Amino acid sequence: MSPLIRKEVKKLHGYTLASYGNQTKLNQNESAYDLPLAIKKKALARLEALAWNRYPTPFCAPLCQKIADYEDCDKEAVLVSGGSNILIQAILLASSIEGKVLTVTPSFSLYDIEAALLGNRLISVPLEKEDFAFPKEKFLARLKKEKPNVVFLANPNAPTGNLFSEEDLVAVLKAAKGLVVVDEAYYPFSDFTLKSRLKQFPNLILTRTFSKAFSLGGVRLGYLLADPSIVREVQKAMLPFSVGLLSQAVGEVVLEEEGFVRSIVNEVSREREIVYQGLRQFKELKVYPSHANFLLFQTKKAKALFQKLLGQGVLIRDVSGPQLPNSLRVSIGSPSENRRFLEAISHALTA
Ligand SMILES: Cc1ncc(COP(=O)(O)O)c(C=O)c1O
Secondary structure, eight states, X not given: OOOSSOHHHHHOOOOOOOOOOSSEEOSSOOOSOOOOHHHHHHHHHHHHTSXXXXXXXXXXXXXXXXXXXXXXXXXXXXXXXXXXXXXXXXXXXXXXXXXXXXXXXXSOHHHHHHHHHTXXXXXXXXXXXXXXOOOHHHHHHHHHHHOOSEEEEESSOTTTOOOOOHHHHHHHHHHOSSEEEEEOTTGGGTTOOOGGGTTTOTTEEEEEESSSTTSOTTTOOEEEEEOHHHHHHHHHTSOTTOSOHHHHHHHHHHHHTTHHXXXXXXXXXXXXXXXXXXXXXXXXXXXXXXXXXXXXXXXXXXXXXXXXXXXXXXXXXXXXXXXXXXXXXXXXXXXXXXXHHHHHHHHHHHO
């Protein structure tokens, strides 16, 4: 008798996120800055003029062109999706079913979930214990031994916030026989991208999102940059018309107003330093430097601290796990949200 549900699916816990109602919300690395009303109005005017009864242009051709202009690359090197999550799935569908996927741990949980869903064997190399540095020798050894179909590396990494060096990533690209996906969801906050290496390495895919620096978490848009021969193949694994014309139009408008994005990134970098220094005042916390829009810190009583903050209306994320004991992650919010968080943590630790 054939099973109703595949064993790979049954084994998964699936993605969950508890909801805690209205809080100072610093748990999802969203942008704290909604689009200014003038930009929303421009997008709404664009939406009003569209024919909502018609299917959108296949594979978002106009938005692809705008992204290509913004990235200074050919539009054939761009693939748009409804969030970069979808790209992770499409890349796996195109390259690795019941194959091998190599990543590091701790990292973004979706690589594991999607790889497992498609029956892949997931190989995770632990990051260095002290500072989450890239374990270059161990990683390269596993890469050469296992010959994975795909490598996933987030840079900056999540939830640790640190950046892997260009030298290490190039070493991976040189040694890999399969695809190397570098997830640059947080790159605008780090000032580092591997984009200049795309022409040199046709097995390199960069994934990007509109959910963080572009303030469009609720709109759902992402894209990848890769060699056009890879883009054409991954595109076949994406459902046609899966990005609605409303999302596409909003994405186009935001790219036309990208000055807004730069001002957010500058503010987040300033605020990240303030929160980092603020947290470092507490000797019971170990705070890690970050190149993203969040900070990771560890403390012996992480669960209790999370609850105490929640009791004061401040929601952060408990990211503790076997590879990451007693760990909390806080997104960088607006200046007033960050002050609220620092006050709340001071109260929780001293009360
Ligand atoms: C490393 C990383 N990649 C991708 C994503 C998902 O991005 P999107 O909203 O575009 O699906 C996240 C979201 O938090 C992330 O942390």
